[in-house]
Amino acid sequence: xxxxxxxxxxxxxxPLAQIPQALWSEKILAAPKEHIRxxxxxxxxxxxxxxxxxxxxxxxxxxxxxxxxxxxxxGRPYFPVQHIxxxxxxxxxxxxxxxxxxxxxxxxxxxxxIEFAEKSRNFTALLQHFAAPQELNWxxxxxxxxxxxxxxxxxxxxxxxxxxxxAKLSEVQHYPQNLTLYSQHCPRGELIFxxxxxxxxxxxxxxSLDSTQYFAWRAGVLSAQSLAQAIKYQVNPLKS
Numbered sequence: 296x297x298x299x300x301x302x303x304x305x306x307x308x309x310p311l312a313q314i315p316q317a318l319w320s321e322k323i324l325a326a327p328k329e330h331i332r333x334x335x336x337x338x339x340x341x342x343x344x345x346x347x348x349x350x351x352x353x354x355x356x357x358x359x360x361x362x363x364x365x366x367x368x369x370g371r372p373y374f375p376v377q378h379i380x381x382x383x384x385x386x387x388x389x390x391x392x393x394x395x396x397x398x399x400x401x402x403x404x405x406x407x408x409i410e411f412a413e414k415s416r417n418f419t420a421l422l423q424h425f426a427a428p429q430e431l432n433w434x435x436x437x438x439x440x441x442x443x444x445x446x447x448x449x450x451x452x453x454x455x456x457x458x459x460x461x462a463k464l465s466e467v468q469h470y471p472q473n474l475t476l477y478s479q480h481c482p483r484g485e486l487i488f489x490x491x492x493x494x495x496x497x498x499x500x501x502x503s504l505d506s507t508q509y510f511a512w513r514a515g516v517l518s519a520q521s522l523a524q525a526i527k528y529q530v531n532p533l534k535s
Contacts, residue, residue, distance in 0.1 A: 301346040302391035303512030305338035318361040339385035350394040369460030387411035405499040406456030408448045411494040418443040425464035448497035482535040487525040
């Protein structure tokens with residue numbers, strides 16, 4: 296069982312020509328009109344595809360799967376094989392990708408969320424839309440940008456593992472004091488949250504995250520990284 300994660304900045308150079316043309320979809324290749332936000336999203340999509348291609352090689356997965364990516368009704372991309380799953384997140388100019396490979400016959404499920412804090416927000420007002428009273432009390436005692444994104448990113452990663460949208464944020468139960476999360480929208484597993492990267496980061500998988508391999512794309516090289524300060528949660532610990 297293996298989990299691989301990679302991240303990079305979409306403004307960096309990526310040798311995209313290394314990927315065979317057959318492994319690119321029209322959606323990824325199609326350049327948008329000159330619009331700053333659309334151009335940024337376009338760069339992130341291409342960088343994510345490159346990073347997923349890199350991870351597939353590290354995981355020993357047939358790269359041809361990149362040409363077979365499908366989408367659920369909610370728009371979540373996935374491979375048409377149940378034991379291999381991936382997920383992508385981008386925020387600002389940053390992008391992150393996770394790839395999970397399980398033994399044949401097992402069902403893979405991963406979700407990832409990153410948030411690059413580009414602007415200030417009224418965190419308390421935002422939390423009141425989806426957080427439970429006990430969470431609001433916890434945040435009132437420990438108000439910080441990091442704790443807001445700890446609440447937010449964890450929820451997003453869980454929901455993204457199944458393609459559920461942010462409309463379900465309030466249906467995730469988050470207990471920061473005992474590091475547990477509960478949601479009917481994902482299986483049992485583990486989640487980590489980290490504030491040690493250029494962005495806030497949350498990763499969920501329906502297996503142990505202890506052996507996860509992390510990589511960062513810098514100066515044209517995918518370099519091994521470690522997360523020394525990640526906070527680990529148990530997700531749906533009572534679910535069979």
